Amino acid sequence: MFDQILSKIRTVDDQEKILEEIDVLLSSLYQDKGLGFESTLKTSARAWLYPLLREEFSKEGANRRNLLLNLKQKIEGLSKVYITLAFEPSEDALNRFGGVIRTSVREDVIISVAYDPHLIGGVQIIYNGEFRDFSFKRIFEKEFENTREQILKSIKN
Amino acid sequence: MKDFNYYLDSLGEIGFVEELMHSLIYASGLPRVHPGELVLFESGDLGQVFSLTPEKIEVLLLTRANLKVGSKLVRTDTRMQIPVGVGLLGRVIDPLGNPLDGAKLTDTEDVRTVDIAPPKIVERVEVQKPLITGVTLVDLVVPLGCGQRELVIGDRKTGKTDFLLQSMVTQAKLGSICIYAQIGQKQFDIKKMSEFFAETGIKKNTVLVASSSSDPAGVVFQTPYTAMTIAEYFRDKGLDVLLILDDMTTHARNYREISLLAKRFPGRASYPGDIFYVHARLIERAGNFKKGSITALPVAESILGDLSGYIQTNLMAMTDGHIFFDIELYNQGKRPSVNPFLSVTRVGHQTQTDLQRDLSRELSSFLVTYEKMKQFMHFGAEVGETAKKILALGNKVDSFFNQSPTASIPLEINMIILGGLWAGVWSETKEADLRRQMERLVLAYNTEGSFKKQVDDLITQSKSFSDLVNFIRRNNEFLTSKITG
Amino acid sequence: MIIEQTSFYIIILIAIALIILLIGVVLAYLRMVGKYLDLKEVGTEGVDPQTIIRQAQEKAQRILENAQYDARETISKAGNFLDINQNLVAKELQRASQIYAKKYEQILLVTQDNIIKTIQTIPEDSKKVLLSEISAIRTLLSGQVQKAADEAKNLVTDAYKKAEMEVENYKNVRMREIDESIVMILKEVARKVLAKEISQEEHEKLVLKALEEAKRQGVFGTNTENKKQN
Numbered sequence: 089m090f091d092q093i094l095s096k097i098r099t100v101d102d103q104e105k106i107l108e109e110i111d112v113l114l115s116s117l118y119q120d121k122g123l124g125f126e127s128t129l130k131t132s133a134r135a136w137l138y139p140l141l142r143e144e145f146s147k148e149g150a151n152r153r154n155l156l157l158n159l160k161q162k163i164e165g166l167s168k169v170y171i172t173l174a175f176e177p178s179e180d181a182l183n184r185f186g187g188v189i190r191t192s193v194r195e196d197v198i199i200s201v202a203y204d205p206h207l208i209g210g211v212q213i214i215y216n217g218e219f220r221d222f223s224f225k226r227i228f229e230k231e232f233e234n235t236r237e238q239i240l241k242s243i244k245n
Numbered sequence: 246m247k248d249f250n251y252y253l254d255s256l257g258e259i260g261f262v263e264e265l266m267h268s269l270i271y272a273s274g275l276p277r278v279h280p281g282e283l284v285l286f287e288s289g290d291l292g293q294v295f296s297l298t299p300e301k302i303e304v305l306l307l308t309r310a311n312l313k314v315g316s317k318l319v320r321t322d323t324r325m326q327i328p329v330g331v332g333l334l335g336r337v338i339d340p341l342g343n344p345l346d347g348a349k350l351t352d353t354e355d356v357r358t359v360d361i362a363p364p365k366i367v368e369r370v371e372v373q374k375p376l377i378t379g380v381t382l383v384d385l386v387v388p389l390g391c392g393q394r395e396l397v398i399g400d401r402k403t404g405k406t407d408f409l410l411q412s413m414v415t416q417a418k419l420g421s422i423c424i425y426a427q428i429g430q431k432q433f434d435i436k437k438m439s440e441f442f443a444e445t446g447i448k449k450n451t452v453l454v455a456s457s458s459s460d461p462a463g464v465v466f467q468t469p470y471t472a473m474t475i476a477e478y479f480r481d482k483g484l485d486v487l488l489i490l491d492d493m494t495t496h497a498r499n500y501r502e503i504s505l506l507a508k509r510f511p512g513r514a515s516y517p518g519d520i521f522y523v524h525a526r527l528i529e530r531a532g533n534f535k536k537g538s539i540t541a542l543p544v545a546e547s548i549l550g551d552l553s554g555y556i557q558t559n560l561m562a563m564t565d566g567h568i569f570f571d572i573e574l575y576n577q578g579k580r581p582s583v584n585p586f587l588s589v590t591r592v593g594h595q596t597q598t599d600l601q602r603d604l605s606r607e608l609s610s611f612l613v614t615y616e617k618m619k620q621f622m623h624f625g626a627e628v629g630e631t632a633k634k635i636l637a638l639g640n641k642v643d644s645f646f647n648q649s650p651t652a653s654i655p656l657e658i659n660m661i662i663l664g665g666l667w668a669g670v671w672s673e674t675k676e677a678d679l680r681r682q683m684e685r686l687v688l689a690y691n692t693e694g695s696f697k698k699q700v701d702d703l704i705t706q707s708k709s710f711s712d713l714v715n716f717i718r719r720n721n722e723f724l725t726s727k728i729t730g
Numbered sequence: 731m732i733i734e735q736t737s738f739y740i741i742i743l744i745a746i747a748l749i750i751l752l753i754g755v756v757l758a759y760l761r762m763v764g765k766y767l768d769l770k771e772v773g774t775e776g777v778d779p780q781t782i783i784r785q786a787q788e789k790a791q792r793i794l795e796n797a798q799y800d801a802r803e804t805i806s807k808a809g810n811f812l813d814i815n816q817n818l819v820a821k822e823l824q825r826a827s828q829i830y831a832k833k834y835e836q837i838l839l840v841t842q843d844n845i846i847k848t849i850q851t852i853p854e855d856s857k858k859v860l861l862s863e864i865s866a867i868r869t870l871l872s873g874q875v876q877k878a879a880d881e882a883k884n885l886v887t888d889a890y891k892k893a894e895m896e897v898e899n900y901k902n903v904r905m906r907e908i909d910e911s912i913v914m915i916l917k918e919v920a921r922k923v924l925a926k927e928i929s930q931e932e933h934e935k936l937v938l939k940a941l942e943e944a945k946r947q948g949v950f951g952t953n954t955e956n957k958k959q960n
Contacts, residue, residue, distance in 0.1 A: 174933065175930065177934065181930075181934045181937075188945070189941065189950065205921075205925060208924050208928070209925070209928045210936045210940055211936070211937045211940045217258050217274030218259075219259040220257060220940075220943075220944050226254065240909055240912070240913065
């Protein structure tokens with residue numbers, strides 16, 4: 089179950105939302121002598137999460153609380169790749185990026201996407217403290233500084 | 246130090262602040278950072294990596310930073326370094342090498358790492374040259390040598406700083422470089438110290454490395470290391486350096502604060518387990534070397550004369566002796582209030598000439614006898630002639646040792662005066678006149694070339710203290726003429 | 731003063747008279763004692779002591795009466811002397827005071843004339859002094875005014891120069907700032923243009939290429955647990 093759930097979480101936003109839902113479920117575990125949990129599961133959990141959780145809870149000897157806590161721990165422990173883009177990506181693009189990253193790292197990694205128009209193009213990647221700048225920002229600024237005086241001269245003329 | 250983006254691009258590593266705890270920051274990222282490395286925050290603040298765990302990096306702040314959780318930081322791939330050069334002479338700097346007295350630093354030809362391993366044994370040389378402090382009691386009874394590490398210990402307000410400043414003035418006038426490290430002291434005291442150097446005319450030979458009590462803990466912690474680094478620079482130039490670390494108990498307290506914040510397990514008196522190492526690796530960098538010497542005078546504060554405190558005993562173990570400033574003697578009006586019986590010099594005597602050693606032995610044994618006589622007197626018993634003579638001479642020796650904190654007395658004239666005391670030149674002189682006459686002799690020595698030569702020749706020719714005393718006994722006119730003159 | 735002297739002499743005369751009287755009494759007493767002693771010797775040879783005493787008493791009485799009469803005369807003479815002298819002194823005083831009053835009056839008149847003369851000459855003197863003072867002040871003032879004018883001129887010139895310099899500096903600084911802002915604007919424009927030039931597809935391609943490059947460089951392949959435990 090965990091692997092299936094974890095594979096559905098692709099971004100940091102997804103992670104935060106799932107964690108919120110799990111917190112709601114945990115708080116409703118003992119409401120109305122346990123009856124409230126079922127209705128909360130139906131109403132709060134997202135569509136793909138509900139059947140997975142349902143299946144897991146219906147197994148014999150399943151402890152709902154422990155299951156939810158373990159799931160929460162696993163989700164919190166997902167390592168993050170921070171990418172900063174110069175454009176707002178589409179769903180497809182995000183999926184593709186996530187796919188490349190997952191094949192490079194491992195499956196249980198999530199992406200945190202930030203948007204910075206100053207990058208112009210390309211991407212900045214941060215993973216486990218490693219920083220790589222594959223954007224045009226640096227190149228652009230360096231070139232601009234080099235030609236700054238020429239630009240000023242041409243304007244004044 | 247370059248900017249944040251430079252290090253980010255060149256090293257390709259980034260970290261994020263996860264937790265803030267006063268002067269300690271816990272950050273994630275920076276996979277290849279090493280302990281002691283400097284890190285630079287996006288805001289321009291500086292920190293030093295204190296320790297590493299698999300999950301987090303512990304960073305000690307070196308500037309008054311206003312950081313938030315999520316702030317970025319980068320490695321600099323450098324350890325802490327300071328600029329060194331002759332341009333530091335006469336300046337007041339902080340432990341990061343920034344000037345505190347206004348003007349920019351100039352003439353700094355080199356940059357040196359602050360925290361390095363002490364030199365190995367092959368680079369060391371025996372302590373051979375005496376270090377004249379200008380303080381009679383110390384120069385005669387507890388002599389120091391160039392390259393010695395001598396702990397200066399005593400209660401607060403017992404005259405330790407006066408003694409240190411006297412030594413500094415004497416050594417600076419003899420051409421040594423003097424470095425004074427004020428560790429976590431009041432800003433006003435730092436200013437007063439700087440003004441003192443200017444007033445006494447020794448500014449061009451001194452460097453003041455100062456951190457105030459309001460500075461970040463990391464900066465206060467670095468102070469003695471910075472001072473030692475500067476001392477090493479001048480030592481490598483072939484000069485003799487006097488380094489004063491005032492005071493190491495404050496430094497230890499500061500390190501304890503950092504360690505407790507970092508949740509290190511507290512040891513004896515809540516000090517961390519590595520407090521000895523922290524001080525030993527600093528003190529061991531001083532000594533006599535082939536190129537030059539660094540004489541270190543670390544200062545330690547005792548409480549009610551207790552020499553058995555943890556930090557005090559640690560420092561005593563890693564130094565070549567200690568000069569103990571006794572609060573009892575201070576309250577009796579003795580200045581300096583050095584207790585000659587509890588003070589030790591392990592390598593000072595080997596720097597003395599035969600005459601000086603003989604004199605020192607004679608004086609030490611006399612002081613012991615005198616002390617015993619004084620104890621005996623407490624019982625109110627009748628004393629014989631010998632005892633009376635000893636007590637009378639002892640009183641005169643006490644007057645001889647009493648010295649103004651601004652006076653710096655050359656060793657040669659001290660030896661002659663002591664010889665004169667032993668020879669009975671002042672046997673009939675009242676105590677009120679004794680000090681004045683001795684000062685006249687010192688003045689004559691300092692101002693009259695012929696008298697100075699006479700004294701120096703006599704010192705050189707005398708092989709033992711008894712020779713000197715006998716000569717003075719037979720030819721005391723050369724002294725009496727100056728006293729009455 | 732004359733009156734006091736006269737009284738003093740009178741008192742001395744009275745004192746002398748009393749002393750003389752006293753001496754006389756003492757001498758008489760002594761004679762009497764001597765006679766008594768003689769009479770006693772005679773009495774022892776058969777003279778009556780009562781008679782001697784009575785005789786002595788009568789003699790003493792007579793001496794005393796004589797002395798009293800002399801003293802009375804001396805006192806009355808002194809009293810007359812005193813009266814005469816008092817009159818003389820009074821007359822002298824009156825005469826002296828008249829002389830002094832006249833003299834004082836004369837002095838007053840002389841002084842009055844002098845003052846009037848002086849007051850009349852003051853305008854002349856002070857006029858001269860005033861004129862000289864005024865001319866001195868005038869020259870001084872004109873010098874000061876000239877000096878002040880020169881100083882003011884210099885100040886104004888300096889201030890003008892300073893202001894010119896400051897304006898020049900300000901101009902340069904502002905020009906630099908303007909240049910900076912022009913550069914910033916150009917930079918922003920260039921950036922926006924460049925960003926617009928790149929299409930969505932190209933962006934995505936760039937990102938994928940960058941991710942591949944990062945993978946190649948081993949960014950995703952670092953084992954951080956090993957590294958941090960160094």
